[in-house]
Amino acid sequence: MRPVYITGTGAFLPGEPITNDAMETYIGELGDEHRRLGRATLRRNGIRQRHYTRTADGQITHSNAQLAANAVREALTQGRCRDDRLDFLATGTTQGDLLVPGFASAVQAELGIANLEIASFQSVCASSLMALKMAQFSVQSGQSEAAVASGSESACRWFQPDFYAESYRDNPDPGVEFLRWTLSDGAGAVLIEPEPAASGRSLRIDWIEQRSFADRFPACMYAGMADNRHDTEVWSHYRSPGEAHQAGALTLKQDLKLLYQIFPVWVGYYLEVLDKHGIEPGDIDAFLPHYSARSLGREMERLLEATGAMIPTERWFNNLETRGNTGSASVFVMLDDWLRSTDPQPGQTVLCFVPESGRALAAFMHLTVV
Template identity: 50%
Template sequence: MRDVYINAAGAHLPGEAVGNDRMAAILGEIDDQSQRLGRLILRQNRIEQRYYAMNYRGEALDTNAGMAAKAARAAVDTSELDLSDIDYLATGTTQGDLLVPGHASAVHGALGTGPLEIASFQSVCASSMMAAKSAWMALKCGEAEAALVTGSEMSSRWFRPGFYRPALDRLGNRDTRMAAEFLRWTLSDGGGALVMQPRPRRRGPSFRVDWIKLVSLADRFDVCMHAGIAHEDRHEPVRCWSHNEAGPQGAAADGAIMLMQDMMLLKRIIRGWVGEYLALIDRGAIVPGDVDHVLCHYSAHSLREEIIKLMTAAGAMIDEEKWFTNLYTKGNTGSAAFFIMLEEFMARGGYRPGEKILCVVPESGRAVISFMMLTVEEA
């Protein structure tokens, strides 16, 4: 089995940076309660700016696949390859531009490369790591020679007032309203990409992928982040939007089209994530003292604080000075966030050959946690 390396990364953030004071002007205003909750949520997530593939008239400036393709081209441009060298494409996203066909087909079409193998992964944040693992395995066993991996989101389209107004009567309960508003004031748009190969770069640093672990805890937790089912019906999966007798309009009136986040359940799920981290320590896969850098995706600063509190209580904390994030300046871009973070980390430098980089991508959808260990290698 061959070693596999991340040899380049790319990112695409659409438009101009949007500060907190301009969010409502782009997403659209729902009502005064939405504005009040938005200010509370922004204090919790501490995101200062983000990017939207949408203008002030609510018009789309790009597509999910388009942003993935732009990030992919940026990654290839900084690699030692041409697009024609890529023979494997794996994509991750929460929801592609179309219900059918898969997102990887759309990204391949936007790239315009020749025939290649594709794989689509649809989940939430961890879909990026699912895509990365598929590429890692294909390269490791000799099924591919050069892989592109993308994560991309166009979350802003979920947050226009029209997605909420048909079901405003269902948002009278404050917990339900918070579940509907949290992601509206937290998620944003963008694309990220990696180039992976079974050999390091000839010039400059590469990151060897030592291992990737991904665990679903869906057997232990209900749906936490969701769209396609009314919030109060999320314990009954048979009640999905497509089963509504009144069609899509009826599903919208039931609140099934809104993107929701159960904050109380999320706090319980965090304990499950930390439990999987501790299990990897017990197995010797992670030695906290040997980790030189931590790239951990999290949706809000308040959740970072909760994770650190639990790791510290367990005696397994990695020095916080080793943690890197760009959440506060690039926003939470879901499945794209980790790749956008890694791209900035690679470009900044400050790492040395032999150093270990622990990458952590949790997902609240239905409790997924993923880890990747990298080792810095210099050509």
């Protein structure tokens, strides 16, 4: 198997940054109680600004596919890769623009690049690492010479007032508002090749590890059913999309109680990954977690300390505060910012952590600067 290197990264965040005070101009107003829940969410998630694919007067500026294509373009430019060199495109997103066909087709169409193999990964925050792992194997095995993986989200479409059932105005839900005031739009991409870039820093992909715990947890972050108690009552089983909409089956939801119950398996899996690869927290030079330290909670932090597994907080790098939580794009947007804003030195190691609450999975990626 050949080694694999990230030779270019790209991020695309649409429009100007939107401050907390201006958010409702873009996601609309639902009610005072919704706003109160939103303010509480902002205090917890620490996000100060984010980007939306909308203008203040409600015009859509980009499709999800356009976001992804812009990030891929940026990664190709930065990696000095000609279009005809690229032979593989893998995309990750929570929800593409279309129900059918797959998202990677739309991104290729936007890019206008010929002779590509494509793969569409649909999950939540970790879908981009699923895409990257496919790209990694493709280059490692010699099937691909230059592959690109993207993560992109157009989250704000879920959050428009009329996207919710009419009854939602009178029944605000903390989990729904948590997402509405946390998620925003953007895209990230990485270019990978079997050799490091001729100039500048590249990142060798040492391994990507991922495990799902859907065998034991119900859906935690979901859209397509009114609640997560009965998996079989899905949106397409209603008599019409209109009926599904009014039943709340098209709302993006988060089960906050369940989220709290998932934390321990993320910690347990992290300890297993440390063991498997024989690494100690002190060996990690930069830790790029998709979530902020504060959302982990004191109990889990205490567990990490007791197990000697806490990576010193001064080695944490996270840009959610200024870029927003862009779901599957986040890990690549972080990596892009980390490369640009720090001075990476050969031999430094990077650990990326992407927990996905969707139905409880977690992914880790270990990189070495070359």
